[in-house]
Amino acid sequence: MAILLLLLLSLALSAPAAAGDGLAPAVAARPGCPTRCGAVDVPFPFGVGEQCALAKAHTRYPFKLDCLSVAGVSKPFYKGIEVTNISLSDGKAWMKMNMSKNCYNQSTGAMEGNRAHVDFTGTPFWISNVDNKIVVIGCQTFAYLQINNVLTGCVSTCNKDSIPVNVKCSGAGCCQVDFPNGTWYYSTYFSESYNTSQIWRSSPCSYITVIETTAFNFYTTYLNSTVFYDTYKGLAPVSLDWIITMDSCDEAKNTTSYACVSDRSTCVNDPKGGYRCSCSHGFQGNPYMKNGCTAL
Ligand SMILES: *[C@@H]1O[C@H](CO)[C@@H](O)[C@H](O)[C@H]1NC(C)=O
Ligand SMILES: *[C@@H]1O[C@H](CO)[C@@H](O)[C@H](O)[C@H]1NC(C)=O
Ligand SMILES: *[C@@H]1O[C@H](CO)[C@@H](O)[C@H](O)[C@H]1NC(C)=O
Ligand SMILES: *[C@@H]1O[C@H](CO)[C@@H](O)[C@H](O)[C@H]1NC(C)=O
Ligand SMILES: *[C@@H]1O[C@H](CO)[C@@H](O)[C@H](O)[C@H]1NC(C)=O
Numbered sequence: 001m002a003i004l005l006l007l008l009l010s011l012a013l014s015a016p017a018a019a020g021d022g023l024a025p026a027v028a029a030r031p032g033c034p035t036r037c038g039a040v041d042v043p044f045p046f047g048v049g050e051q052c053a054l055a056k057a058h059t060r061y062p063f064k065l066d067c068l069s070v071a072g073v074s075k076p077f078y079k080g081i082e083v084t085n086i087s088l089s090d091g092k093a094w095m096k097m098n099m100s101k102n103c104y105n106q107s108t109g110a111m112e113g114n115r116a117h118v119d120f121t122g123t124p125f126w127i128s129n130v131d132n133k134i135v136v137i138g139c140q141t142f143a144y145l146q147i148n149n150v151l152t153g154c155v156s157t158c159n160k161d162s163i164p165v166n167v168k169c170s171g172a173g174c175c176q177v178d179f180p181n182g183t184w185y186y187s188t189y190f191s192e193s194y195n196t197s198q199i200w201r202s203s204p205c206s207y208i209t210v211i212e213t214t215a216f217n218f219y220t221t222y223l224n225s226t227v228f229y230d231t232y233k234g235l236a237p238v239s240l241d242w243i244i245t246m247d248s249c250d251e252a253k254n255t256t257s258y259a260c261v262s263d264r265s266t267c268v269n270d271p272k273g274g275y276r277c278s279c280s281h282g283f284q285g286n287p288y289m290k291n292g293c294t295a296l
């Protein structure tokens with residue numbers, strides 16, 4: 001009985017999605033390469049290990065993921081950052097990025113915390129300006145991202161004219177601003193002239209993070225407890241757009257490394273720069289593999 005169940009299970013796991021069944025298209029990896037790492041599908045051009053990933057000029061193995069065991073669970077990582085999902089059809093990936101906090105330490109009388117430095121320069125990943133927000137939480141807080149010489153952030157306060165309300169992030173206990181368009185990197189900062197040294201009994205900590213808009217709601221308990229940081233374990237889900245190279249489709253089509261190799265694939269320009277591939281209308285699958293796109 002157990003053997004039969006196992007057999008059925010492995011059949012269910014290995015069966016490719018049949019054409020036209022409305023399921024997600026089958027994940028295609030290079031022959032001999034794993035198609036997933038733990039619970040996450042790893043479709044080509046991504047791959048577990050160098051041989052399984054698309055190599056790109058100028059960068060070594062930019063699509064290479066490492067499949068690591070964390071507390072007994074296999075998870076894919078990109079340069080040390082956990083990847084939770086990869087979508088071929090819309091050219092997106094989701095990763096977990098460090099949140100930053102700044103807390104008053106009663107015994108030292110100083111503000112303590114951590115900052116985040118995220119850098120995807122030279123990788124296939126753009127940090128999505130459409131899917132993510134910059135969120136700042138705190139009662140006496142001015143926090144911002146620095147990108148080149150541009151600071152992007154906001155001020156969050158709590159007082160009788162600025163009373164925090166659940167699910168409302170507009171300056172009272174929480175503020176948010178758009179993530180800048182076309183950015184590969186950022187560092188987080190807390191302004192020193194705004195701090196919680198006078199209000200630490202009720203609200204000792206401030207936070208700033210980039211986070212996927214749909215994954216975040218503000219709750220007033222975030223101001224007087226560690227629930228916010230703990231809920232996400234200090235790692236915020238962030239949505240990224242990935243591209244094959246920074247070439248436009250017209251440029252890429254002229255190169256021997258043009259990645260849209262399925263004969264039913266088309267090239268898509270990312271508005272921020274670079275190209276990726278898509279199966280033509282009426283087809284689905286993996287446009288980065290020969291014969292990877294099949295009829296719907
Ligand atoms: C988060 O920050 C810690 C401490 O600075 C660092 O060791 C780690 O690599 C960072 N993780 C990510 C995913 O950036
Ligand atoms: C991964 O992303 C795709 C595309 O947005 C979505 O349909 C799918 O449900 C996601 N998978 C997981 C495990 O979140
Ligand atoms: C406050 O600082 C002390 C002394 O450096 C340290 O032992 C303690 O862990 C800090 N408290 C917190 C909450 O970080
Ligand atoms: C908090 O900010 C005030 C100015 O608003 C500054 O004088 C003070 O030194 C800061 N305290 C800490 C612990 O950073
Ligand atoms: C935090 O504040 C909320 C109201 O904003 C209150 O209901 C809750 O009891 C407070 N929690 C703590 C630990 O003080």
Ligand SMILES: *[C@@H]1O[C@H](CO)[C@@H](O)[C@H](O)[C@H]1NC(C)=O
Pocket residue numbers: 250251254
């Ligand atoms: C692509 O190659 C063709 C023929 O060699 C050339 O005419 C065209 O200008 C090239 N396009 C780009 C964008 O390099």
Ligand SMILES: *[C@@H]1O[C@H](CO)[C@@H](O)[C@H](O)[C@H]1NC(C)=O
Pocket residue numbers: 129130181182271272
């Ligand atoms: C981002 O910038 C690109 C090019 O500069 C532009 O085409 C695109 O519309 C912008 N997207 C948004 C959402 O502002």
